[in-house]
Amino acid sequence: MRTSAVAATATATAALLLPLTPSAAHAVGNPAITKVVVNKGKNIVVGPTTTTEFSAQITATHTAGVATAWVQLWHGASDESADRWLTAPPQCTTSGQATTCTMNFQVTADTRDMTNVVSNAQAGTWHIYAYAHGKDGAYTRVDNYATTKVQRASKLTANAAPEPVKKGKNITVTGTLSRANWNTHKWAGYAGQKAKLQFRPKNSSTYTTLKTLTTSSTGKLSTTVKATADGYYRYTFTGTSTTPAATAPGDYINVT
Known part of the structure; x- marks a missing residue:
């Protein structure tokens, strides 16, 4: 996969509270991704010059405990060749076997900022990549957990x-x-x-x-x-x- 310096924008799309079925979410013995929420379920809207900030949350459970989990947003024909938005390391909290991790995104159209920059061709549907890593080393990744919209203000x-x-x-x-x-x-x-x-x-x-x-x-x-x-x-x-x-x-x- 590649990380794009010209990648995408932000402030708001659909409620991404989309739990996966056990068979789709994880293999037996691996962490289960139970919920992903991007930008509070709103479309991500980006202006011509300003920076748009939004957060994403992912919740996962695992019998051995979840060490970390994160989401990324990607745009393109496939996850392996996509433009991708990255963030700083997630901040996680745990209650019982469930761990929720939060990532804060910044997106802009200003090419002077090399973090998650968008171009017109990237407006529309973006995909949500979800990953959870257990304390025992087991992990689950879902390349296309759900989709969201990135729109031109x-x-x-x-x-x-x-x-x-x-x-x-x-x-x-x-x-x-x-x-x-x-x-x-x-x-x-x-x-x-x-x-x-x-x-x-x-x-x-x-x-x-x-x-x-x-x-x-x-x-x-x-x-x-x-x-x-x-x-x-x-x-x-x-x-x-x-x-x-x-x-x-x-x-x-x-x-x-």
Whole structure:
């Protein structure tokens, strides 16, 4: 296997509380890996320049006791040829025959930092490698215990104008959907994505979808609607496998 200096990113995917069956988890007499949790079960989201920090926990049991256990995250066609995220040695605590070990990860797109650096091609599904080593020398390794998502951070804006506006007149709602470009370390427009325009009346807590738009080649959104009442306009994006959902703050319009 190889360790990549250009490897991946972070802040959050599915609840990785996925116990294995005894036959899949370990051979008879070897440690049993009973639980793995990565980033509290959330997707790992990484921005264009900042460092994302998250932890992973692995729990294992063994009749002879567990000396240590750890997880690594890897991306690629197979575990043996993968890009891999590494951490400092795990910190472990034991209760009875069960030992839980915690590892703290740091991931960034900044190539000046040679620890777990990500590139755009690595956004999406990552695999979780799990390992437990018994005090008697027996060990268990699971190359693909579960999967998690590593995503390019996203943001969305909305602006409604003119304001104030006469009732029945048109207003234009513009916005931009952007996501982190890990190769250039900047925000970039996210093209060809569906976003919903929503409206919430002034005294309501509920948004209603007015229409669905597709972002331009630069991630731009623009449409016109008739002003009917005081309230808030926003855009919302449901996300993709490589990019998390985003919702713009509501922009208030005063209708006279």
